Amino acid sequence: MTQLLISVTSIEEAKIAIENGADIIDLKDPNQGALGALSIVQINSIVTYVNAQDIAKVRTSxxxxxxxxxxxxxxxxxxxxxxxxxxxxxxxxxxxxxxQPCLDALQASIKAGIKLIAVLFAESTYPANLIEAIKQAGFIGVMVDTFNKNGLTFLDFYSEKKRKELAKVVVNSGLSFGLAGSLKLQHLALVKEVNPTYIGFRGGVCDENKRRLSLNAEKIKAIRKTL
Structure with missing residues (x-):
């Protein structure tokens, strides 16, 4: 079953996401770019909160x-x-x-058991062998997101054929496969066709569909039911 990833900025948002069925609590700051990072202090507090909920299936990223x-x-x-x-x-x-230099530099972390996910951007062009290189380096998964948060989604850059080809390459490599990027409830049917490991949301589950506003519990609940 496809899992639900919800990006949160605080303990309060993590609570909303968990209560409405999120499988993965993703920690990100929408004010700092496509993959904006929260501070280490914020991440520590949210991870500690999530782990204290005693909900075995919920993970953090x-x-x-x-x-x-x-x-x-x-x-x-x-x-x-x-x-x-x-x-x-x-x-x-x-x-x-x-x-390759970045992949090589991460070997010590990977050997120490750190689980890494490579985020590729739908707007970008990558070498044909990159996913295989990511696999060989020891990453556990690949996620496709959008860099420009302008309303365009993963679906605007990948045709049905291209989506299926990408999914096949990632899955056949033994990697987890995540999809995100300005997705909303109405996109779920098409996204689910490629059977991703998880689907990620931020803007599509916020008030007014704006990623910098607060999470909307009813939107998360509706997506959970559709999954």
Missing amino acids: ATIGDLPMQADLISRHVAELSKTKVDFIKIGFFETNDY
Whole structure:
């Protein structure tokens, strides 16, 4: 069954998300970009809260922020974020000439048991072998999101054929497969066709569909029922 990821900014929003059926509580600051990072203090407090709820199925994820593909910078932020005991760490793969130095720099973290998810952006073009390289590096999953939060969704960039091809490549690589990016309730039928591991929401479950406003419990509940 496809899981529901809800991005939150606080303990209060985490509570709303959990009460309305979220499987993954994703920690992100919408005011700081596509993958804006919350502070370590904020992440620590939210992870501690979620873990204290004694709900076995709920997991946490967090992003290191909109960082350039600089190996030392990314590995340092991953190591710092891992101290919060968040379940999954998301790393945005911004366009660059060579991703391998970053993948190599993360080997120590991966060998230490840190679970990493590569976030690809629907607007970007990537090397044909990148997903295989991500798998070989030891990442546990790939997520596709949108970088420009302008209302366009993953579906605007990927045709039905392209969506199915991507899903096949990721799943056949043994990776988890997440989809997000300005998605709303009305997009669920099309997104579910490719059977992603989880579907992520922020703006589509906020008041006025604006990602910087508060979470709307009824919207989360409606999506949970549709899943």
